Amino acid sequence: MDTPETQLGPQPEIVLVRPQMGENIGAAARAMLNFGLERMRIIAPRDGWPNPSAVAMASGAGRVLDAAGVYDTLADGIGDCDYVYATTARSRDLAKPVLSPERAMEEARAMRLQGKKVAVLFGPERTGLENDEIARANALISVPVNPEFASLNLAQCVLLTAYEYRRQSHETAHHVMEWASSEPASAIEVEKLAEHYEQRLDEAGYFFPETKAEVMKITQRNMWSRLNLSRLDVQMFHGILRQLLRNKD
Template sequence: MTDAPSKPVFVLVRPQMGENIGASARAMLNFGLDRMRLVDPRDGWPNPRAVAMASGAAGRVLDHAGVFPGVAEAIADCQMVFATTARGRELSKPVMTPEAAMRQARALIGQGARVAVLFGPERTGLENADLEGAGALISVPVNPEFPSLNLGQAVLLSAYEWSRAGFDGPEVVAGPGTEMATGLERDHLARHFEDDLERVGYFFPETKAEGMKANLRQMWGRLGLTRQDVQTLHGALRQLARRRDGDA
């Protein structure tokens, strides 16, 4: 893995309006952030309305934005993912303010982790399936009678808190074996578990199988697994499979 970047990546999931993508780029650059990824933008990419709204220097954020078909691909190289949402209260994940989340992001990046922040589409926000790979949720304490934020506003708040957190060095020095697992590594572990559990008939009845798998994937996202943890669990599963197959 190459050296981890010193800033988080902001991931706009299924953004609908080019103007909001451009506004998000401006908000990011206002506070020194320039790493944007787009997941399946509704109107395709590149988008001239996004470029017009970004105006000037912020256009470089769009020039280097990566485009991905799904959330899993966009966060595959990230060890920690925060997801901004007013939904998902039924998910067993920590819920943080933007201030607390960006402080934690600073600390994790100081330890060498790759960090992503997810932002949902304008009309619906992130879906529960989008949240499965997140380790924590970000909820803005706004008026409960009108909790909706524009995409650009949500990006601005998080970027501002990132800047305000300020950071001169890592708060914790990472020791051997503490490098956090990436989203791709957690996904491989989840698939390994699901395949083994499928073989022994764990996902029963069939009508509940998808919900059971979703619960497991949410668990992997919030556990904060290290790469060593993932390797250990893969090894344990392989050993259990050998014992099972040998006893059969």
């Protein structure tokens, strides 16, 4: 019997960040399975896990919840991913590529066919993703909704993304990111690079004044995720910083 992976090809990771209601998690699982997606990750669910309300709402999609990975932090939840999209209905100050669901899922499918691991982040129902969470993504997905009523619930947003991913065929997945001599850096490798620079810059007094330090750190982290670094790039940036500090000493 065919599995969703053999029918649809490699799938993206659907990542629910700090979801608030079990019913919405269950509805998101149903939306995923409607279009053949089964790879769910849940970050710090408000009401804990497992959640009976999620199971009840999922109905026939319970297997999506059974296989879901649960993580305490976003960094842990996407650490093994090569490319991360963040969904948002609002314009942001952070400089990121902004794509429609169709274009983003065309890219995502192409990358998955290359063997790269792709994640799509969905924020909590009331507030959406925070800036420090969006800063960890490589690109944004924005739905062209009515600006006077832009609110989509969690399951609706997941459904739109899952629909667009399923709609892509092998023929339409032509926009493939090429890496000349190195594999793309994973999210955890970029995370460690950001932490390395943040720590050293903090020691040097770069994040000043203190009232602006948090915004400066988010902006810097956003820069790293936006660069689409390869593993060789990450190693080079680590080496540059180590050499600068060595020469200073």
